[in-house]
Every structure is written in structure tokens, then in C-alpha cells.
Amino acid sequence: MPNPVEILGRARNRIAQVAAIRAGAYAIAPALVALGLALALSPIGRATWMRWGYMLAPERAAILRDALYAIAAGAVAAGAILALRAYRNALDFVAAAEQVDIAMRARQEILTFAALADPELDEDAKTARSPLFALLWRRAIGLLEHFDSAKAFPLSLGRPLARSSMLAGVVAVAMILAAMGLVRPPTREQAIAARLREIAREIEATSTDPTDRAIAAEASAAADALENPKIPPQQKIKKLDDAMHDLQQEKKGAGGANKGVGAGGGNQAAKGQGKGSGQGGGNQGKGNGSGGSDKSNQAGSGAGKNQQGNNGSGGKNGKQSKDPATDLQNQLADAKAQIESDAKNSPKPDTNKISDDNQPGNAPRTGGNPDKKGAATKPDSTRPGNVPKGDAAGKQNVPPTGSSQASAKDMGSNLGDTHLGETPPAANYQRYLKPGEKGAALDIHDARYVMFRLPNGAIVGAGGKNVIDSSHPTATTAYVNAPLKESTDQAAPDERQLVPPRYRDLIH
Amino acid sequence: MGAAPQASPDQRVAEFRKTFSRAEQEVGRVIVGHQDVIRKLLTALFSGGHILIEGVPGLGKTLMCKAAADTLGLSFKRIQFTPDLMPSDIIGTQVLTESDGRREFQFKPGPIFAHVVLGDEINRATPKTQSAVLEAMEEHQVTVFGLTYRLEPPYMVLATQNPIELEGTYPLPEAQMDRFLFKVVMGSPKPDELREILSRTTGTRAHQIEAIFKPATAAQEIETLKSLVREVMVAEPLERYIIAMIGACTPGGPGAIPEVSQYLRFGPSPRGAQAIILSAKVNALLAGRVSVSYEDIDDAVVPCLRHRLLRNFQAEAENVTTESILEQVQKRLKRPRA
Numbered sequence: 037m038p039n040p041v042e043i044l045g046r047a048r049n050r051i052a053q054v055a056a057i058r059a060g061a062y063a064i065a066p067a068l069v070a071l072g073l074a075l076a077l078s079p080i081g082r083a084t085w086m087r088w089g090y091m092l093a094p095e096r097a098a099i100l101r102d103a104l105y106a107i108a109a110g111a112v113a114a115g116a117i118l119a120l121r122a123y124r125n126a127l128d129f130v131a132a133a134e135q136v137d138i139a140m141r142a143r144q145e146i147l148t149f150a151a152l153a154d155p156e157l158d159e160d161a162k163t164a165r166s167p168l169f170a171l172l173w174r175r176a177i178g179l180l181e182h183f184d185s186a187k188a189f190p191l192s193l194g195r196p197l198a199r200s201s202m203l204a205g206v207v208a209v210a211m212i213l214a215a216m217g218l219v220r221p222p223t224r225e226q227a228i229a230a231r232l233r234e235i236a237r238e239i240e241a242t243s244t245d246p247t248d249r250a251i252a253a254e255a256s257a258a259a260d261a262l263e264n265p266k267i268p269p270q271q272k273i274k275k276l277d278d279a280m281h282d283l284q285q286e287k288k289g290a291g292g293a294n295k296g297v298g299a300g301g302g303n304q305a306a307k308g309q310g311k312g313s314g315q316g317g318g319n320q321g322k323g324n325g326s327g328g329s330d331k332s333n334q335a336g337s338g339a340g341k342n343q344q345g346n347n348g349s350g351g352k353n354g355k356q357s358k359d360p361a362t363d364l365q366n367q368l369a370d371a372k373a374q375i376e377s378d379a380k381n382s383p384k385p386d387t388n389k390i391s392d393d394n395q396p397g398n399a400p401r402t403g404g405n406p407d408k409k410g411a412a413t414k415p416d417s418t419r420p421g422n423v424p425k426g427d428a429a430g431k432q433n434v435p436p437t438g439s440s441q442a443s444a445k446d447m448g449s450n451l452g453d454t455h456l457g458e459t460p461p462a463a464n465y466q467r468y469l470k471p472g473e474k475g476a477a478l479d480i481h482d483a484r485y486v487m488f489r490l491p492n493g494a495i496v497g498a499g500g501k502n503v504i505d506s507s508h509p510t511a512t513t514a515y516v517n518a519p520l521k522e523s524t525d526q527a528a529p530d531e532r533q534l535v536p537p538r539y540r541d542l543i544h
Numbered sequence: 545m546g547a548a549p550q551a552s553p554d555q556r557v558a559e560f561r562k563t564f565s566r567a568e569q570e571v572g573r574v575i576v577g578h579q580d581v582i583r584k585l586l587t588a589l590f591s592g593g594h595i596l597i598e599g600v601p602g603l604g605k606t607l608m609c610k611a612a613a614d615t616l617g618l619s620f621k622r623i624q625f626t627p628d629l630m631p632s633d634i635i636g637t638q639v640l641t642e643s644d645g646r647r648e649f650q651f652k653p654g655p656i657f658a659h660v661v662l663g664d665e666i667n668r669a670t671p672k673t674q675s676a677v678l679e680a681m682e683e684h685q686v687t688v689f690g691l692t693y694r695l696e697p698p699y700m701v702l703a704t705q706n707p708i709e710l711e712g713t714y715p716l717p718e719a720q721m722d723r724f725l726f727k728v729v730m731g732s733p734k735p736d737e738l739r740e741i742l743s744r745t746t747g748t749r750a751h752q753i754e755a756i757f758k759p760a761t762a763a764q765e766i767e768t769l770k771s772l773v774r775e776v777m778v779a780e781p782l783e784r785y786i787i788a789m790i791g792a793c794t795p796g797g798p799g800a801i802p803e804v805s806q807y808l809r810f811g812p813s814p815r816g817a818q819a820i821i822l823s824a825k826v827n828a829l830l831a832g833r834v835s836v837s838y839e840d841i842d843d844a845v846v847p848c849l850r851h852r853l854l855r856n857f858q859a860e861a862e863n864v865t866t867e868s869i870l871e872q873v874q875k876r877l878k879r880p881r882a
Contacts, residue, residue, distance in 0.1 A: 130779075130780070130781070134781060143831075143833065143837040143838075143839065144779060144782060144835060144836065144837040144838060145833060145835050145837075147779045147781060147782075147835075148777050148778070148779040148782075148835035148836070149835070150779075151779040151780050151781070152777060152779075166775045166776070166777050166834075167553060167775055168553045168557075168772075168775050168776065168777060168834040169777065170553060171553035171554055171557070171834050172777060172834050172835055175833075175834075
């Protein structure tokens with residue numbers, strides 16, 4: 037004979053497992069999406085923003101990637117916590133029995149049975165059971181005899197995964213927004229460094245030769261150096277030279293067809309030139325490249341670009357070589373030229389000039405000739421003094437004329453005749469009573485000024501009629517007796533006039 | 545017949561259902577229609593409660609009560625409440641008697657000393673007289689001149705009141721209303737039922753009620769069945785459901801719905817919750833179960849609580865009934881779902 041308590045216990049475990057899985061499922065999609073985005077950030081970048089001419093700086097990419105890893109880890113942790121909580125909450129024997137009761141439409145018989153047969157009940161509660169409990173036990177057996185908890189509580193993940201997908205969408209949108217905020221148009225150095233890294237990756241991916249791998253590492257190091265603002269240009273150039281040198285050695289050893297390095301030295305402008313030749317579709321092609329020029333005192337060198345002929349049409353129309361080594365050499369040459377150009381254009385530090393404000397200045401030297409006069413400190417009467425110019429700055433203190441609506445309406449003086457300074461901001465408005473209107477008397481004791489505010493127009497659509505003032509000899513224009521707009525106390529006054537001090541004590 | 549104490553639970557439950565069903569049928573032979581009122585009346589009897597029946601005159605309220613008492617073999621007394629009715633007319637009084645040459649006061653029990661007491665038109669008596677029934681209803685005892693007399697169980701008060709005559713009536717105080725397990729409203733009979741009533745009451749044929757229990761053992765038999773009602777089990781979540789319902793019906797109570805706060809002055813007392821559980825237990829037994837379900841509770845809510853809610857002036861002005869408020873409460877209360 038089946039034991040209904042055991043059956044309910046199994047059902048409880050099943051409900052707890054399903055609840056835990058369903059709760060944990062909420063975190064699956066966000067975690068997977070965040071992890072996938074973090075791992076695929078570089079390919080995504082190449083497919084999107086890099087294609088559109090933007091670049092995500094490596095340190096920013098690292099931050100974004102770390103954030104995505106953190107989101108993935110957080111989602112996994114949250115899912116685990118949710119699953120654990122759901123599992124523990126669902127372990128309640130009576131609550132599980134209630135679910136079984138509902139599933140079997142047992143009209144709370146199983147629920148009541150479970151409440152009275154809960155294994156965690158103390159002995160007093162068990163002995164205080166109703167004499168009818170035996171009958172309830174038999175009925176519970178009858179109800180639970182063919183109960184299959186797996187069938188009654190199937191694991192359906194549709195809803196959790198749907199909601200989880202929404203969360204994943206939120207993560208993806210957040211990543212897109214973050215990437216949009218972090219990407220920038222690359223500087224030339226960054227573009228070259230990115231290209232160098234790409235070539236290095238290509239070499240590493242296609243070659244197993246240790247020498248090639250060394251060159252790839254060299255290129256990566258050069259890219260890092262190129263982007264590092266703390267490294268001085270000389271060191272960057274040296275790194276690039278090293279990389280180029282290694283590449284040349286490699287190419288020589290390999291008997292490569294493409295080569296060309298130009299170098300210049302001395303104090304004059306140096307220009308490197310190189311020539312290369314290659315096979316393109318069976319036709320001989322030639323390409324010319326020129327290195328960067330350098331007019332500084334440093335030794336200049338240039339690397340010629342090797343171009344592959346395009347159907348023998350010549351170097352100018354040649355397509356960029358698909359050989360990674362050649363491409364690498366070209367990029368290195370570009371990088372070097374860029375650095376040299378930047379170094380030339382950047383202002384040289386002047387050692388005689390104090391560049392830092394925090395550094396102490398040079399004290400005046402003591403004169404060598406004691407008889408020699410020092411610099412004149414008196415004004416030279418023969419030279420004209422500084423006269424203010426009537427330029428734009430001279431108009432700064434002139435009150436604006438109608439620059440704003442408020443100031444345009446301000447017909448009074450800022451000073452008035454009291455010479456007490458600026459008119460204070462308006463406060464404590466009081467309104468004169470209309471004819472027949474009753475209210476508190478005006479209290480204008482100590483009033484500083486009186487404002488007049490006139491309605492600024494008739495109410496639109498308020499009616500009225502045109503009146504010809506025939507009694508007035510000069511009135512030729514018809515006027516309208518339409519109601520005027522109400523003006524509020526908070527509105528700026530149309531006109532204000534200061535109360536002269538001599539009258540103030542007279543007003544009560 | 546009757547359930548022996550040593551009978552198995554199945555037999556006891558079956559006996560209860562059989563007795564209840566027979567009683568319903570017997571009363572139904574006299575009263576046409578009003579099956580729900582008959583069921584509530586018997587439910588109150590087996591729950592150990594009292595019932596207030598409200599309806600216009602001529603619906604057979606008195607006949608129904610007498611038929612129920614006769615069916616179960618219980619003693620029956622009827623009190624017609626009038627404005628000049630005194631408490632001693634109900635409870636009884638000390639009467640000076642002479643026996644063996646000695647004069648002494650002897651207690652002469654009033655009509656309240658019966659198993660089933662019908663208080664007809666209870667709202668016609670003064671509050672003083674109405675309150676004379678309070679102790680009997682709650683304590684099942686009366687006190688006269690300092691002496692307490694027990695009322696023999698089972699004891700049940702069936703009170704009727706007429707809702708249409710308000711002049712010269714004294715509405716039952718809240719304390720007394722609270723002592724009724726149910727308040728049942730009797731409606732007018734349907735045309736078919738009315739035709740059957742005419743056929744039964746205007747012809748020569750008269751239905752004779754067959755008592756289920758012998759008068760000598762009826763009280764004991766019914767007490768045994770009442771004890772079975774008390775043994776029916778209620779799970780804790782269902783008790784919490786009832787508590788939540790009481791809270792939702794109490795203005796300012798936990799979970800009170802807006803309609804309750806708007807239209808009620810007072811909510812039900814704990815007696816309301818007790819009444820719901822007892823009547824739900826009877827409902828469960830009648831369904832052949834020994835444990836209460838949510839349906840049993842919902843079925844008992846309106847008759848158990850409708851007279852325990854005190855409406856405010858706004859509710860009376862807007863003609864908002866307690867039944868409609870209870871309906872809203874039942875709709876809002878959450879039951880567990882799969």
C-alpha cells in the first residue's frame with residue numbers, strides 16, 4: 037500500500053527541483069549573451085565599428101569586456117541564488133501538498149492531510165489529530181495511489197526562457213549603448229597599431245615558423261609601443277626599426293621577391309626610396325614607394341612600399357599586396373613616417389623657458405658693471421599712455437537696449453532719484469479695488485515704488501463692438517470696447533516709478 | 545437508528561449524511577421550495593447555532609421551524625414577540641405555590657425551555673425583552689432571581705423578523721445579531737412552488753411528518769452528530785483564508801478592501817469566523833468529506849457574515865447591501881493557484 041506521506045515527499049522534491057531550474061533559467065540567457073559578447077567583442081568590432089571607421093581603444097575594450105564578464109558572472113550568481121531560494125521555499129511540505137491538491141482537484145483533502153501528517157509536526161500535534169484522520173488517510177491513499185509527480189509537475193521552461201531572453205536583450209542593448217559611447221574615430225597611430233596587430237595575428241594564424249612568430253610578436257610589441265603615449269618617439273622609432281630589421285632579415289633569408297628599404301642620414305632632408313617587383317597574373321609589375329622625409333637632425337630613414345602590379349599596369353594602380361610580411365613592412369614604414377612627422381611638428385621643449393608654472397623662475401642676475409644703470413622704473417612721459425579703445429569690450433557696461441523682452445519693458449531707471457541702489461525684487465503686491473469691490477484696505481506704508489501694469493491686449497474672441505468716438509474732434513480711429521486680458525500679480529510690471537523719499541513718510 | 549460512539553468514521557459520516565438528507569426531505573414535504581433555507585436551518589442546528597430568518601409574512605417561516613423540530617423529535621416552543629412582552633414571559637418566573645400546607649416560590653419555566661424555540665417577529669419586542677434571550681442563546685442557561693437553570697441540549701433559537709414593517713419595531717442590537725449563526729432571507733415562492741403550496745394547503749390532503757428520532761433519544765442522537773461536525777478537519781491555510789476574509793471585511797483591518805472602508809462602520813467579530821468554520825464543516829460532511837474545502841467556506845460566508853457587518857450612512861443612502869460588499873471581498877481574496 038502506498039504511503040501518502042512518501043508520495044507527497046517525492047512530489048515536494050520534484051516541485052523544488054522544477055522551481056529551482058525555472059528560477060535558475062532566468063539567468064541563463066543573460067549570462068550566455070554577456071559571455072558571448074565578451075568573447076566575440078573583437079570580431080564584433082571588426083564587423084561593425086571598425087568597418088565604419090571607428091575604433092575601440094584597447095583599454096576601453098578591456099573595460100567593456102570585463103564589464104560583460106562581470107555581468108555574466110553576476111547573472112550566474114543571481115541565477116544560483118534564485119534557484120537556491122526557490123528550492124528552499126518549495127521544500128515546504130504543506131505548500132507542496134497544496135500544489136498536489138490543486139493539480140489533482142482534491143478539494144483540499146490532500147492539503148488537510150499534509151497539514152496534519154507533516155513529518156515535522158511535534159508529537160502533541162500528532163496526538164491531537166481528529167478521530168476522522170484515519171478516514172482522511174485512506175482517502176489520501178486513494179487520491180495519491182496513481183499520482184505521478186513528474187507528469188503532474190512537468191519541467192516547462194518556456195516562460196522563464198522567454199523572460200530570460202528579455203533580460204538578455206537588455207544586456208545586449210546595454211552593451212551596444214556602451215560600445216557606442218566608448219568607440220572613437222582612431223588617430224593615425226591607433227589605426228596603424230591596429231593594422232599591425234591584425235597583421236601579426238594573421239602571421240601567427242598562418243605560420244608555424246618560429247621566426248614568423250617572432251616577427252608577429254615584434255609587430256605586436258611595436259603596435260603597443262606605438263599606442264603608448266608614455267614612450268618617447270625615439271624609442272618608438274627604434275622599436276619599429278627593430279621590427280623592420282627583423283622582417284628584412286627574414287625576407288632575405290626566405291629569398292622573398294618583394295623588398296625595398298630606403299634610408300637617409302645626415303642633417304639634410306632624407307628620403308628613402310624603395311622599389312619592389314612582383315608577379316601579378318603573369319605580368320610583371322613594378323611599384324615605387326617613398327619613405328618619410330625628415331628634416332630634423334635625426335637620422336631619417338624611409339621604407340619603400342612594395343606594391344604588386346595589377347596586370348602590369350604599373351605601381352600607381354597596383355593593389356596592396358596580400359602578403360602579410362609585405363603588408364607588415366608597409367605598415368611599419370607608415371608608422372615610422374607618422375612618428376617622425378609628429379615629432380617634427382610637435383613643439384620642442386625650450387630649456388630656457390619655464391614651462392611649468394609650479395617651477396621657480398630664474399632670479400635676475402647680478403649686473404657685472406656696477407656703474408651701469410638698471411632698467412627704468414619711472415614712466416616715460418614721452419610715450420603715450422594707454423587709451424581705452426572703443427572696441428566691443430568698451431560696450432560691456434552699456435545697458436542692453438532691447439536685448440530681452442523684460443529689459444525692453446523696463447522704462448524706469450535702475451537708480452532712480454533715491455540713489456539707494458538697485459530696485460529690490462518686487463514683492464507684497466496689492467491691488468486696488470475695483471469700483472464696488474470690497475476688501476482689505478491698501479497698506480502701502482513704506483512703499484518703495486509703485487508699479488503700473490496695463491493689460492496687454494483684448495481677450496481673443498471676447499466680443500465687443502467698434503465705437504467711433506465722434507465727440508472727440510481728433511479721434512479718427514475706431515476702438516473696441518472688448519474686455520481686456522487679466523494680468524496676474526506675478527507678471528512683470530509694465531511701468532514702475534520710485535516713490536521719492538520725501539513722500540514716503542506721508543503714505544500710510 | 546443513530547450513530548453509535550464506537551462506529552467507524554465512515555459509518556458516522558454516512559449516518560450524518562443520511563440523517564441530514566432525511567430531515568431535509570421531511571421538512572421539504574411540508575415546506576414547498578426554500579431548499580437553501582431548510583439546509584441552512586438544519587446546518588445551524590447541527591452546528592449548535594441559532595438562525596435568524598427574514599421574510600415577509602405568509603412564507604411559512606413558523607411552519608418550517610416547527611417541521612424541523614418535529615422531524616428531529618425535538619421539543620418545540622413558540623414565542624410571539626410583541627411590544628408588551630416581558631422578559632419573565634419568556635424565561636419564566638417564581639410562582640408562589642402551596643403544598644403540604646407550606647407556601648413556597650417555585651420556578652415556572654417559560655417557553656424558552658425547549659430544544660427548538662421560535663421567536664416570531666423578534667424585532668417587535670422591546671430591547672429589554674430581546675436581551676432576555678441573550679444569555680439563553682450564548683450560555684444555554686437562564687438566571688432567575690439569582691438561580692441559574694440549564695437549558696437542555698440541543699438548544700436552538702429560530703427568530704423571524706419582518707422586513708417591511710418598521711413602525712413599532714425595535715431593530716435587534718448588534719450584540720444580539722452577532723449571536724445568530726446565520727441570517728437567512730426567504731424570498732417569495734416561484735409560480736410552480738406557489739401552485740404546489742395552494743394544492744397542499746387548500747385540499748383535504750395533509751402531509752404528516754415522520755420523526756427521524758424518537759423524542760426520548762433525539763437529543764442524544766443529535767448531540768452525537770453535532771460532535772461529528774466538530775471533528776471535521778480544517779487545514780491551516782484554510783484557517784488563514786478565513787482570517788484574511790474577516791480582516792478584509794473589517795474597516796481599517798488588514799487587507800480591508802476600499803468598499804469596506806467606504807461603506808462599513810464595523811466588521812464581523814470572531815464569532816463570524818467561528819460561524820464560517822462550523823457551517824463549512826457541515827458543508828464538508830454533506831459532501832462526504834471529513835476536511836473543509838475553499839468551496840465549503842465560500843458557501844458559508846454570506847449567510848454567516850451578512851448580519852455582522854454594520855453599514856454606515858453612506859451605504860444606506862446609496863443602498864449598498866452587505867451581500868454586495870461580501871461578494872466583492874470574496875472576489876478580491878486570493879486563493880492559491882497551481
